[in-house]
Amino acid sequence: MAAAREESRALRFRQQAAEREAEAQREALLNSMGEGVMLLDHHGRIRLVNPACRQLFGLPDDVRGRTVLEALRLHQVQELVERVQKGGQVSGHELDLPGLDRPCLQVSAAAVGSGEGQPPGMLLVFHDLTRLKQLENTRKEFVANVSHELRSPLALIKGCVETLQDGAQADPAAGPRFLRMIEKHADRLAYLIEDLLTLSQLDAGQLRLRLEPVGLGSLVARVMDDLAAPAAGRNVRLRNEVPAALLARVDGERLEQVLANLLDNAIKYGRAGGEVSVGARPAGGETLEVWVRDDGPGIPSAAQARLFERFYRLDKARSREQGGTGLGLAIVKHIVQAHGGEVRVESEPGRGTAFFFTVPAGPC
Numbered sequence: 304m305a306a307a308r309e310e311s312r313a314l315r316f317r318q319q320a321a322e323r324e325a326e327a328q329r330e331a332l333l334n335s336m337g338e339g340v341m342l343l344d345h346h347g348r349i350r351l352v353n354p355a356c357r358q359l360f361g362l363p364d365d366v367r368g369r370t371v372l373e374a375l376r377l378h379q380v381q382e383l384v385e386r387v388q389k390g391g392q393v394s395g396h397e398l399d400l401p402g403l404d405r406p407c408l409q410v411s412a413a414a415v416g417s418g419e420g421q422p423p424g425m426l427l428v429f430h431d432l433t434r435l436k437q438l439e440n441t442r443k444e445f446v447a448n449v450s451h452e453l454r455s456p457l458a459l460i461k462g463c464v465e466t467l468q469d470g471a472q473a474d475p476a477a478g479p480r481f482l483r484m485i486e487k488h489a490d491r492l493a494y495l496i497e498d499l500l501t502l503s504q505l506d507a508g509q510l511r512l513r514l515e516p517v518g519l520g521s522l523v524a525r526v527m528d529d530l531a532a533p534a535a536g537r538n539v540r541l542r543n544e545v546p547a548a549l550l551a552r553v554d555g556e557r558l559e560q561v562l563a564n565l566l567d568n569a570i571k572y573g574r575a576g577g578e579v580s581v582g583a584r585p586a587g588g589e590t591l592e593v594w595v596r597d598d599g600p601g602i603p604s605a606a607q608a609r610l611f612e613r614f615y616r617l618d619k620a621r622s623r624e625q626g627g628t629g630l631g632l633a634i635v636k637h638i639v640q641a642h643g644g645e646v647r648v649e650s651e652p653g654r655g656t657a658f659f660f661t662v663p664a665g666p667c
Contacts, residue, residue: 337579341427352366391413398477412428467482500635518549519593537571542578544582549591560638568632569597572650573656581595612628647660
């Protein structure tokens with residue numbers, strides 16, 4: 304008899320140990336999940352939340368025993384719980400929660416047995432869709448912008464061709480004018496396609512940088528020589544203030560692209576008859592800081608945070624008249640970041656604009 308009781312106690316001990324081990328394994332699994340998981344009992348009170356769920360909703364460490372509404376303060380989630388209690392399961396339901404840092408969630412919920420002969424509880428799994436939604440919105444906006452930017456010059460080219468076909472080519476004054484318009488907008492299309500291909504390479508990580516010591520002052524001088532004509536057209540003085548001995552360890556061709564974009568913008572949108580300067584200095588460690596400064600009308604603070612977005616233009620009409628693609632500063636940002644640097648803008652209305660970026664320093 305004593306032996307039987309001892310065996311029964313040993314069996315219960317093994318069962319309890321197995322249950323504790325299973326519970327520990329379940330908790331470890333839940334804690335390792337990237338999705339937010341919440342387990343409710345049959346009264347709708349919280350039994351367990353994993354760290355991802357606490358982070359998603361900003362919950363304290365222990366919310367056990369509270370209802371969903373008490374813990375989350377979100378009527379949308381409470382309504383979902385009530386639907387599951389009535390219907391048994393909800394799959395892939397999207398929640399828009401503008402009050403949260405992660406405002407777009409997808410949640411699946413199902414009734415689960417308690418294993419204790421009690422009514423079923425509920426399991427809710429939350430998946431953060433915020434980043435996916437942002438990427439989807441960005442994609443849609445990008446496609447819409449590209450379509451618009453391609454359609455405008457194509458429409459103008461087609462209009463010019465039709466006008467020439469209708470007899471304007473025989474007019475010694477009108478014919479050359481329409482041909483110049485065709486050439487201008489064909490060039491605009493070519494620049495746009497080239498910039499799109501560059502951004503595609505940068506996004507895909509396919510851009511191979513050939514890092515080598517480059518004399519920064521001489522590189523700036525070459526870019527300024529290339530832009531001498533448009534600068535003269537607006538009577539803008541270009542000043543190269545980069546120390547002659549300063550070396551950068553960069554891809555020279557790509558850095559020329561960065562400086563050409565920044566200088567071209569400064570010439571186009573700075574003050575006619577003004578001045579554009581380029582300078583550089585050691586910035587500590589193995590880094591150089593380079594800047595391009597103009598004395599133009601400046602940029603409102605509200606617009607500065609968006610300058611590096613693709614197709615963002617402060618003055619759309621003027622940008623298109625000047626022939627810009629709206630991608631130049633996005634390319635600048637990507638190339639600088641590919642070198643391990645950062646780019647920023649400083650500007651005050653009426654007091655000019657300066658773009659700063661960092662690149663690796665070359666050998667002394």
